Amino acid sequence: xxxxxxxxxxxxxxxxxxxxxxxxxxxxxxxxxxxxxxxxxxxxxxxxxxxxxxxxxxxxxxxxxxxxxxxxxxxxxxxxxxxxxxxxxxxxxxxxxxxxxxxxxxxxxxxxxxxxxxxxx
Numbered sequence: 001x002x003x004x005x006x007x008x009x010x011x012x013x014x015x016x017x018x019x020x021x022x023x024x025x026x027x028x029x030x031x032x033x034x035x036x037x038x039x040x041x042x043x044x045x046x047x048x049x050x051x052x053x054x055x056x057x058x059x060x061x062x063x064x065x066x067x068x069x070x071x072x073x074x075x076x077x078x079x080x081x082x083x084x085x086x087x088x089x090x091x092x093x094x095x096x097x098x099x100x101x102x103x104x105x106x107x108x109x110x111x112x113x114x115x116x117x118x119x120x121x
Contacts, residue, residue: 096103
């Protein structure tokens with residue numbers, strides 16, 4: 001009977017030892033999976049960051065291109081305005097010489113209108 005108890009105790013110890021090994025292996029597997037999940041999350045975060053950087057770069061390029069086009073258009077508008085002013089300046093001077101009172105009243109009216117607008121602010 002003592003031999004049976006000893007054999008049973010040895011069998012239980014063997015099973016406990018095997019369970020400990022299995023438990024340790026399971027812990028290692030879980031640690032490995034956690035590391036894999038962390039790696040995947042890190043890779044996804046890097047991919048998202050690269051994607052965001054690409055979008056930001058593209059937006060910057062588009063903004064720079066729009067600024068260049070706006071500058072060109074502003075230059076063209078300025079040139080057109082200068083050309084118009086040169087073409088019509090002499091006509092305007094002649095009208096002011098012919099009707100000085102009307103010119104003064106128009107200029108005063110425009111000044112009063114602009115003054116009223118700016119004083120309201």
